[in-house]
Amino acid sequence: MFQVMIFGHIESLRVSHLIRWALHLPPFISICKFNPIKYNTMKNIRTGRPSVFSTAASDGETKNQPSEVTNEEGLSFNCVQYTPEIEKTYVHQVYDAIAPHFSSTRFARWPKVASFLDSLTQGSLVLDAGCGNGKYLGFNPKCFFVGCDISSPLVSICAERGHEALVADAVNLPYRSGLGDAAISIAVLHHLSTESRRRKAIEELVRVVKKGGLVLITVWAVEQEDPGLLSKWIPLSRRYLDEWIGPGSPRVNSPRSFNLKSIPESEENNSQVSLKVSSEFLGAKLDETMKINSQENDTSTTYIDNRCKENQEYFVPWHLPYHRAEVSGSSACAVANGLAWKDDKKGAVVYNRYYHVFSEGELER
Template sequence: MVKIAVPTSIQGRPQEYEEAHVHNVYDRIADHFSSTRYKPWPIVAQFLSDIPTGWIGLDSGTGNGKYLPIPTERPGSIFTIGLDRSHNLLELAKCAGGSPTRDVLRGDVLGDYWRLGAFDYALSIATVHHLASPKRRKQAIERLIQSVSSTHGRILIYVWATKQDELSRTSFPKKACWSNEDETRISPAGQDVFVPWVTQTSTDGSVTVEPETSKSMYMVLNRYYHMFSEGELSRMAEEAAKELDLKIGSPDEFSERGVKGLHISEEGWERSNYYLLLTRWEK
């Protein structure tokens, strides 16, 4: 089914907007959503496979926890803790990969739950784009930077892109400012949209993915997204690093001692998403 995105603007406090159009929606559709989110994205899987044995990490916005068991080729070699706001998705994440012992925490990605540098690595996959203001999106990146080791921490961030590929199941009005046919009209600040989640609900209110029956009806729930424009994510990461008094660039670019920094190790686009691989360093 093709989903048609609709431009939107934030009304009221961003936190309340997220509560109504992100958190409440995902709690309602958790089972249905999880059934469509089971295959790891290749670059994310490779990121986790490259993590050294014994490292401890954070999956911020873990959802159904599909990345918690990775790397599957050496199970148990690294330890990833899942964080999410959705109680119902976390119930699924606890058993990700068939294990009843996954460590997950219910909380906000902007929360301050751990000491600085507590983790060796962190990932945020398809989460930052659900935050309803530039300030909150930047704060989420700051939290990721703060959460990992200042000497070797690695971070992977994925966000939805204004640049959609031919396999995208979401349709965007051609006259909209983010049309792929006219990249010059895309705002450097990206675009806020509603993307519908269409499911069925029975007369008792429970969500189902079963074929339509006389006792079911369609339900459409709009999820809020901020679609990132090209370069927007890397600019935001650099701004976040500067606010944390970190140098931007490779450690080889700085000769002085006692310097802490953040290096954008890789930046790219994959399947309608922009991603960043960040590395922290200290001299």
């Protein structure tokens, strides 16, 4: 399930923003004020965060934090805008490799995103940061959309469809400030591996919209009404941590931040189904599942809450069927160098995509 957040603007004179924070539980809609300055303040006190964030991702962040503040002469790769290896390998490379197949499965629009775009004033300029295959570009024909994505193959798909799109990084948007009437970030932030990078991406969205502009953000939530869903994803393990950081690198994570469980074959086989359900069907039926969820008892919620304290960092598999053309090209290399593996039972090359799933209230912090 996605968490949805809308930054809106109350009074342009006061430069204050309004967050309408709509969680997947219908009665749970709260409104609070958002002040961009607060983000800067919060950055500097992040070391006191709860252990939820002491994960592989946070390790990098801890190192990055000082240079983010005083990066004038620091090494550039300590900067918040420097892409960590985990994102390069398990987000960028994967989407580049699976782009055509991924795109062929991305056509259903999320109802909340659709209603947001429909509600925009005629003639609005909409900036889509992390536009993927551009399924929202041009969604409201009375507005003009400019999309960007870090995956060049996905941007090419946008361009072939006649959309205006460019290759750029959501944590460092190459736009002048205050241009957009609205900005959207749909299922993007959960691919950023540190809290500072997720914050930076939100700051960028806020920066590029005008005073009084709107920002819509959706991310994957750790609280799922189907408790089985996350169990089909793969919690990041020490094994992967070692691969990213290297055996000699310092680790500050607490052991309980990681699930060391191995992935049974059966789960792996089911994951394609779960992925499809989660990405498309839940989205398409968002409102329905919300209603169902509100009638459920608290058992599942409690279970999930316990789980989310353990882990918010996951691999979500992507199954690229053997018959897809790209299997013979880049995927053969990916298998050869260990980025992907073959699942002969499913007849697919399996890629892992990195996800940070958000806990309730996390976007608000």
